[in-house]
Amino acid sequence: MPTIIEVSNVRKVYKNDSVETIALEGISFKVQKGEFVAIMGPSGSGKSTLMHILGLLDKPTSGKYFLEEEDVSLLNEDRLAELRNRKIGFVFQAYNLLPRISALKNVALPMIYGGLEEEEGLIKAKRLLEMVGMGDRLLYTPSQLSGGQQQRVAIARSLTMNPSLILADEPTGNIATSQAEEIMKIFVDLNKKGHTIVIITHEEDIASYAQRIIYLRDGKIVKESKSKRIVKKLV
Amino acid sequence: MDYKEIISEAISSLLLNKTRTGLAALGVIIGIGSVIALISLGQASQKAVENQIQSLGSNLLTISPRGASVGGVQRAGGTGTTLTLDDALAILKQFRGSLVNDVSPEFSGRRQVTAGRKNINTQVIGVYPQYAQIRKIQIDKGYFISTRDVEGMTRVAVVGPQVAIDLFGEGTNPVGKSIRIEGIAFKIIGQTLAKGGQGFGNPDDSIYIPLSTAQKQIFGANYLTSIAVEVKDDNIMTDAQNQIGYFLLERHRLTSPENADFSIFSQADVLSTASSVTSTFTTLLAGIAAISLLVGGIGIMNIMLVTVTERTREIGLRKALGAKNKLIIIQFLLEAVILTLSGGVLGIVLGITVSFFLSHSMGLPFTVSLLSILLSFGVSVLVGIIFGIYPARKASKLEPIEALRYE
Structure with missing residues (x-):
């Protein structure tokens, strides 16, 4: 199995005036292709910082990050933007859909930056929306959709460029519990189809959908375990 | 993209x-x-x-005295007293037929004009008969100033249509009526055709009298305020301007153009x-x-x-x-x-x-x-x-x- 993520001794220190805050203190782990990993921790544990580094939105202060075996710490902004576009599919807690345009166009949005033809893009976007169960709401704008529905659109968008990695930051954080389960099922399905998924959460329930859970506290990995659900299944 | x-x-x-x-x-x-x-x-x-400006004629040269110098202060153009009738006649004599068709010596100034109880302040121009042709003034009623008027220093006047309206009201024929310029009675012998407003010295708002009468009886001056020269052809304007210029310099016993006590400009100059x-x-x-x-x-x-x-x-x-x-x-x-x-x-x-x-x-x-x-x-x-x-x-x-x- 090829390695998608390799993080090696990553430190992140924020300097605010003269006060230094250590967000990550020497983190190392790997994620293989096809894995479904949850990164868990209370607020302030550094999990958001880790997510930003994994998503190429931020750079580590020291340490190495290899995305599909490419050292990304040396890349310039434009190259990072390209990698974000082609290799990473983001799902945010607040969905972050563009409010003015339809679900279909939102899903097709990454293609503007990836250089795909518009028509081809829209066909693909339609197929992705159908896959997440939004095929009957292609032309709705985000404000006409519920939180759960918006997140499905966001998940569809994360798949647009066939990324190597789907990165979800508290994807159910703003969603009612009943709908949260359905969202997680979509992730499980995607994982079954071979997508590599890293999900960041502070909820044990949500983390339990993953195969592997990495526990973070005060910027360090404190524990790693197989998911209870899988353990349950095994039993 | x-x-x-x-x-x-x-x-x-x-x-x-x-x-x-x-x-x-x-x-x-x-x-x-x-x-x-x-x-x-x-x-x-x-x-x-x-x-x-083009309608005034593109073959027109105007000679004005350089502004008089009073106590070292140069006054505005036209205030000098160096240009005389003899200058005008000399130019005509020298250049007629070769460069020049005709010459119009002029004296103009603003004066109080009355008719009955009406009292206006307007431009009074002392002219030779050539004025009408050179300045493209046409007669609507009566006659323009004649050579006999100039020689006889008669008290006759030709009025512009605006003056006629101001003094006698609209629709009245002024010919034959009498006006007073500076208290001296003049008989109106003609009215000019309306030409339209023209900025400097509207010809419709002017009164034309014989030059001799103007100089001796109205303004008390023996010089001219301008000489208009009609050049034979617009192609020789520059040539005419130069030749007349040097001729006048010589007449005024001046050695270089910098000291000239007059200036010559064409319509092209005014235009520019x-x-x-x-x-x-x-x-x-x-x-x-x-x-x-x-x-x-x-x-x-x-x-x-x-x-x-x-x-x-x-x-x-x-x-x-x-x-x-x-x-x-x-x-x-x-x-x-x-x-x-x-x-x-x-x-x-x-x-x-x-x-x-x-x-x-x-x-x-x-x-x-x-x-x-x-x-x-x-x-x-x-x-x-x-x-x-x-x-x-x-x-x-x-x-x-x-x-x-x-x-």
Whole structure:
């Protein structure tokens, strides 16, 4: 199995005036292709910082990050933007859909930056929306959709460029519990189809959908375990 | 990158807040509109001045005394006393047939004129009969001043139509009536045909009397205020100007043109002076209008900055989805340019409309130059780029994490 993520001794220190805050203190782990990993921790544990580094939105202060075996710490902004576009599919807690345009166009949005033809893009976007169960709401704008529905659109968008990695930051954080389960099922399905998924959460329930859970506290990995659900299944 | 998509997005985001977009564009609309209107009005009035001056004859030279020097202070042209009737007659004698058709010695000044109880202050011009032909004055009623009038120093006058109206009221034939100039009675022998307002010394608002009468009885002077020379052909204007100039220098016993106590100018000179005056005015007004365009541009920048702040999250998202900085700049720059360009188009329409109605009501010819329209297009795009670049760069410099976090 090829390695998608390799993080090696990553430190992140924020300097605010003269006060230094250590967000990550020497983190190392790997994620293989096809894995479904949850990164868990209370607020302030550094999990958001880790997510930003994994998503190429931020750079580590020291340490190495290899995305599909490419050292990304040396890349310039434009190259990072390209990698974000082609290799990473983001799902945010607040969905972050563009409010003015339809679900279909939102899903097709990454293609503007990836250089795909518009028509081809829209066909693909339609197929992705159908896959997440939004095929009957292609032309709705985000404000006409519920939180759960918006997140499905966001998940569809994360798949647009066939990324190597789907990165979800508290994807159910703003969603009612009943709908949260359905969202997680979509992730499980995607994982079954071979997508590599890293999900960041502070909820044990949500983390339990993953195969592997990495526990973070005060910027360090404190524990790693197989998911209870899988353990349950095994039993 | 799909520019069609970016353009349609820019338009839809501008349409999202129509009031704000409209108000922001208004500055550019007014700016471009007033530039267009003022330039075309300026060109129209320039054309009108040119037409008027051309109608005076392109083969006319006017000789005026250099301003008199009083205690070292140079007074305005025409106040000197060095030009005489003998000069005029000498020029005629010297050049008639070779360079010159005819010469008109003139003395003009403003005087109080009365008829009955009416009392006006107007231009009184002492003339030779040649005046009418050289200055292109036509007679409507009666006769113009004759050689006998000049030789006999008679007290006769020819009035312009405006003078006739002012003194006797509309529709009255002034011929045969009597007027008083400085208390001296004159008999009106003719009225000139209306020529239309002409700025300096409106011929319709003038009274013509024999030169001899004017010099001896009205003004008490033995010099001339101007000599008009009709040159044989407009091709030899410069030649005539030079030869007459040197001839007069010699007559006045002056050694170099710098000391000349007179000046000679052609209609072309007057034309170029007048043109330069109107074009200075046009430039000045267009400059003022350009300032309003600058203010409009600042309004655009202000709105674009607000837009960037409002859409911080969107910018963060776009960056997360792979938008390069260049593309973010292009997106916001394009929005600014579309805003100013549409403002510019509306401004051009507004400017043409305004100048059409204004030139109509001012009796000027209506002209719109293609150049000023093309220039306005260019300028409005330029305004969009100049005032859009800072907000666009600001947008592109946002850190994606900060931008995503922004509430």
